[in-house]
Amino acid sequence: MDVTIQHVNKRFGQKQVLQAIDLHIPSGQCVALVGPSGSGKTTLLRLIAGLEKVSGGIIRFGETDMTHVAPNQRGVTMLFQRPLLFPHLTVGQNIRIGMATGRQQDVHEWLTKVGLTGRVDAYVHELSGGEQQRASLARALASGPNFLLLDEPFSSLDLPRRRELRTLIRRLTVAEGVTTLLVTHDREEAMAMADYVYVMEQGKIIDQGHPIELAQKSPFFGDGVYLDGEWYPLSDVKLVLRPTNGLQERVTITKELTQYGVRFYEVERQTGERLVVQTTETFSEKVTAYLVRKEG
Amino acid sequence: MIGLLVLVPLLGLIPSTWTWNPRLFETLTTTVSMIAVLTLLNHLIGYVTGKAIAFRAGRLIRYMELLISLPLFLPVLLLSFGLYLTWIRLGLADQFIGVLLVLLLPTLPYTIRMYTNAFQALGEQMMEQMVLIEPSRLKRFLFLTGPMMRSAIQSVTLLVTVIALSQYALVTLIGGGVVQMIALEAFPLYSGNSLVAAKEATIWLLVLPFLIYFVQLILLEGWVQVVRRLLDGRYDSARQ
Numbered sequence: 001m002d003v004t005i006q007h008v009n010k011r012f013g014q015k016q017v018l019q020a021i022d023l024h025i026p027s028g029q030c031v032a033l034v035g036p037s038g039s040g041k042t043t044l045l046r047l048i049a050g051l052e053k054v055s056g057g058i059i060r061f062g063e064t065d066m067t068h069v070a071p072n073q074r075g076v077t078m079l080f081q082r083p084l085l086f087p088h089l090t091v092g093q094n095i096r097i098g099m100a101t102g103r104q105q106d107v108h109e110w111l112t113k114v115g116l117t118g119r120v121d122a123y124v125h126e127l128s129g130g131e132q133q134r135a136s137l138a139r140a141l142a143s144g145p146n147f148l149l150l151d152e153p154f155s156s157l158d159l160p161r162r163r164e165l166r167t168l169i170r171r172l173t174v175a176e177g178v179t180t181l182l183v184t185h186d187r188e189e190a191m192a193m194a195d196y197v198y199v200m201e202q203g204k205i206i207d208q209g210h211p212i213e214l215a216q217k218s219p220f221f222g223d224g225v226y227l228d229g230e231w232y233p234l235s236d237v238k239l240v241l242r243p244t245n246g247l248q249e250r251v252t253i254t255k256e257l258t259q260y261g262v263r264f265y266e267v268e269r270q271t272g273e274r275l276v277v278q279t280t281e282t283f284s285e286k287v288t289a290y291l292v293r294k295e296g
Numbered sequence: 297m298i299g300l301l302v303l304v305p306l307l308g309l310i311p312s313t314w315t316w317n318p319r320l321f322e323t324l325t326t327t328v329s330m331i332a333v334l335t336l337l338n339h340l341i342g343y344v345t346g347k348a349i350a351f352r353a354g355r356l357i358r359y360m361e362l363l364i365s366l367p368l369f370l371p372v373l374l375l376s377f378g379l380y381l382t383w384i385r386l387g388l389a390d391q392f393i394g395v396l397l398v399l400l401l402p403t404l405p406y407t408i409r410m411y412t413n414a415f416q417a418l419g420e421q422m423m424e425q426m427v428l429i430e431p432s433r434l435k436r437f438l439f440l441t442g443p444m445m446r447s448a449i450q451s452v453t454l455l456v457t458v459i460a461l462s463q464y465a466l467v468t469l470i471g472g473g474v475v476q477m478i479a480l481e482a483f484p485l486y487s488g489n490s491l492v493a494a495k496e497a498t499i500w501l502l503v504l505p506f507l508i509y510f511v512q513l514i515l516l517e518g519w520v521q522v523v524r525r526l527l528d529g530r531y532d533s534a535r536q
């Protein structure tokens with residue numbers, strides 16, 4: 001379901017927090033809102049969820065005007081910074097509570113999807129932080145939402161768990177066809193997850209585009225993270241990087257890791273710089289890769 | 297140490313013989329009814345007000361919080377005589393409902409504070425998560441908010457019980473001796489010469505909070521178990 005925000009404003013008392021926001025999230029895609037703290041991105045997310053009332057403008061889900069619809073009638077689920085699981089319930093019960101009637105048998109399936117097989121009867125305090133956030137993701141997606149809102153859900157996790165979770169979210173939302181909006185101040189996260197990125201500052205959208213375009217033109221992304229591009233498998237140990245400037249470059253695969261069906265490659269450029277990339281598909285002829293981090 | 301300080305004096309309270317005070321049944325009925333209605337009112341008012349104070353900002357809320365806290369700063373006995381005169385005019389003096397309303401004064405400020413703290417501990421995001429997950433307010437309370445706040449519910453009930461049982465002066469003044477509660481039976485016996493009767497009344501004063509606490513503990517645990525069972529298998533029919 002497409003989500004369209006038209007000319008949305010938000011005021012808290014005299015303070016204008018959001019000014020004439022227009023954005024569009026195509027059905028099944030992941031859009032990221034990035035910007036520094038206080039830029040209004042979380043407020044916009046809360047307006048979309050219905051947790052705050054808009055001061056002006058329209059929010060549409062598909063053709064339906066959702067501007068004044070109650071939050072629990074919007075078919076929206078949200079992952080917050082903390083997992084917010086219900087501590088008096090087991091993991092399985094936490095997932096079941098959000099599910100539509102008649103889908104209870106799917107609990108085990110969802111636990112498998114998020115890598116928590118066999119933890120159906122575990123209580124929240126028995127899970128690690130990363131496991132809690134994965135259980136929370138299963139609960140969010142198991143309800144069959146129209147729209148998934150992510151409010152910096154990785155910020156309480158360490159770096160390896162963060163990468164695992166965002167890969168998992170991306171894989172599951174693509175598989176389920178769930179339209180997703182990610183709010184983050186982390187450019188790497190936006191690059192790794194989003195199909196399209198809006199950059200916010202002081203309550204306004206100041207830039208927008210595909211991650212690769214933004215990496216080249218936006219000052220917010222402008223610290224050299226421009227190496228995203230298409231990667232061609234050349235052999236078992238070589239990839240060809242084609243950055244968006246069109247120049248091809250051979251890189252050497254130094255390490256390979258698969259998590260939740262998503263491959264990570266550590267590669268070394270001819271300049272000696274090492275990169276870690278992740279792909280969302282199995283290598284065949286051509287894949288789109290996301291830069292995850294630069295090493296060294 | 298605190299436990300010992302409480303327990304050691306209790307050993308001397310066990311009477312060697314028991315006599316049944318004929319008024320005791322009526323007194324116990326009034327006391328338990330008073331505690332039940334008072335606790336219910338405290339939970340209802342405390343829950344709603346505590347939630348508002350915890351999550352809403354603004355000058356009005358801050359003034360409201362201050363007004364609610366006033367009985368914590370002023371001795372209630374100070375207000376009770378003025379209240380007594382007002383209650384006479386309203387026809388509430390010497391009435392069950394008159395005593396009930398006046399007992400809200402020493403209990404409600406603590407209840408509201410406890411609920412405010414409980415809601416703040418849960419956090420606004422948790423409340424929002426619940427709203428997004430369960431559309432029905434009643435089911436949200438029964439399945440999520442209530443079980444998660446059971447420590448607060450338990451503490452409020454116990455506190456209200458103990459405060460209600462200890463308010464000798466207020467109940468005497470407003471109830472005028474017509475509304476008989478257990479404290480009214482016990483305190484005069486302490487200055488009398490029937491040690492056995494005084495011990496018996498004190499034991500009832502002691503037993504009631506324990507009894508209420510354990511009954512409530514069983515009920516709350518039962519509540520959570522029912523929620524878990526419904527979610528484990530019978531949630532579909534429960535949600536219809």
